[in-house]
Amino acid sequence: MRKPYFRTEAGQPDPLRYKVKRRVRFEEVDPLQIVWHGRYPSYFEDARVALCEKFGIGYLTLYNNGILAPIKKMHIDYHLPLKFQDEFEIDALLHWSEAARINMEFVITHNGDIASSGYTVQLMLDYDQNLFMLKPHFYKDFCDRWKAGEFE
Amino acid sequence: MRKPYFRTEAGQPDPLRYKVKRRVRFEEVDPLQIVWHGRYPSYFEDARVALCEKFGIGYLTLYNNGILAPIKKMHIDYHLPLKFQDEFEIDALLHWSEAARINMEFVITHNGDIASSGYTVQLMLDYDQNLFMLKPHFYKDFCDRWKAGEFE
Amino acid sequence: MRKPYFRTEAGQPDPLRYKVKRRVRFEEVDPLQIVWHGRYPSYFEDARVALCEKFGIGYLTLYNNGILAPIKKMHIDYHLPLKFQDEFEIDALLHWSEAARINMEFVITHNGDIASSGYTVQLMLDYDQNLFMLKPHFYKDFCDRWKAGEFE
């Protein structure tokens, strides 16, 4: 049983989810015939970018609203290896946070088995690299719409 | 103050350390002019490979002794960004473990500041992908020499 | 007007074609906000792998028939840059060759414009790294079926 990376408290909205499909590329495979562990950040990112795009908080949209959202923390658990041409799904879950953070969980499945899971935490900065201590206006609006059930 | 990723208990030998120097390459930098977060596994690996080589437990040596050591877990904390052509050091620390695991910590410094830190945990498998529950012979020998102070 | 990379002589079958669609990923973009030139081999490979798969000469199929097909030569012409999230198509064309070679041309288009083009040449080796001077049996069969119009 996997331990949850993030917890949803009572009264908080459910995570937003988005799933993308990928296939292992030749260059991602290492001499041991499995996907090199350092390729998974790019798998996570495929799902992160797609989820953010889907819900209107894509990298360029945030940027155009004065927000940079660099990765502060990344964690990956490797359960089962992936091989050349394996088809797999990357499930991204955006977890609610009261703080000015983007907490995202990732689950990679192959043939119904969990191959890998992990999470990233993003902070928000303004153009001058100052940390937003509270959710910036644009992101707060997004969160309000999320809490109001607009994305269900 | 950084929390330690691993603890050394009383009676256990100190971590083995090795440091490599690197410089940020153009292709490692993202559109925001900082090193893309997904390049750090490769920075960690540069130091991991060098440390293992130095102490006689390189990937090919393990392999030739019947041991595969895939990454089971990776964690990265990002403190300060790196930019194009920044020179930095990657300090790898192999922490003692009673279990059949390779627990390694990484600290990346730039101009004396910690830019990033993290760790990896490796399991050991035989050629048939069976998990070693106890340290395999070759790795146990290495640990005995470590404990005997041979690497100080 | 682009010069052709390969010429089809009279009596030779037309190139086999296959097209894949891709979208520029964040990590492929460099500090100048365009796709780093060194990512294009991976774009070409996406189309190469898909074409070979489609026509039954995928990397693993060749391998299982005793054939390695390493890249001997690669050429890329850059016409227009690609940017983050640009959608583009990679058109791969397998050109007929009398020799034991895999000659493939690539054309990357974005919004109907040619963004990039190029080619790769692959040789064929047996497991002992000996060069096939004549098409090996399995690949010759494939070529016979191609010439017979089986793939039209």
Add this chain to the structure above:
Amino acid sequence: MRKPYFRTEAGQPDPLRYKVKRRVRFEEVDPLQIVWHGRYPSYFEDARVALCEKFGIGYLTLYNNGILAPIKKMHIDYHLPLKFQDEFEIDALLHWSEAARINMEFVITHNGDIASSGYTVQLMLDYDQNLFMLKPHFYKDFCDRWKAGEFE
């Protein structure tokens, strides 16, 4: 005998050269145990960046003088494969050109054998993406010093 990629005409200065040393990293190796062909642009770039830096025409220096120098063309010939931890040298040669172009040749050697060779051609653009038809001021100065033998 390798055909030359560029020719130096009578009266033109000799190429400027710079050599860097590298070692094959684990992640650069593919399932066939050789360096994946698509890693070589990054090897070439290591030598290109070092040569340009050495002679005062580094990417940032050009940029600060109003010049972008995107790759227009890249060609790679693969002679012998490289394997994990192979040590190799990348020799970069900047060839003289009367045009506003940066023509660079690369030769990768391993144990004295040529493993790979190739070239890149770079154009020069101003910040508005207009092509410089003549060498821009800053680059012309550099060429004059080169012709005057200042770098010998």
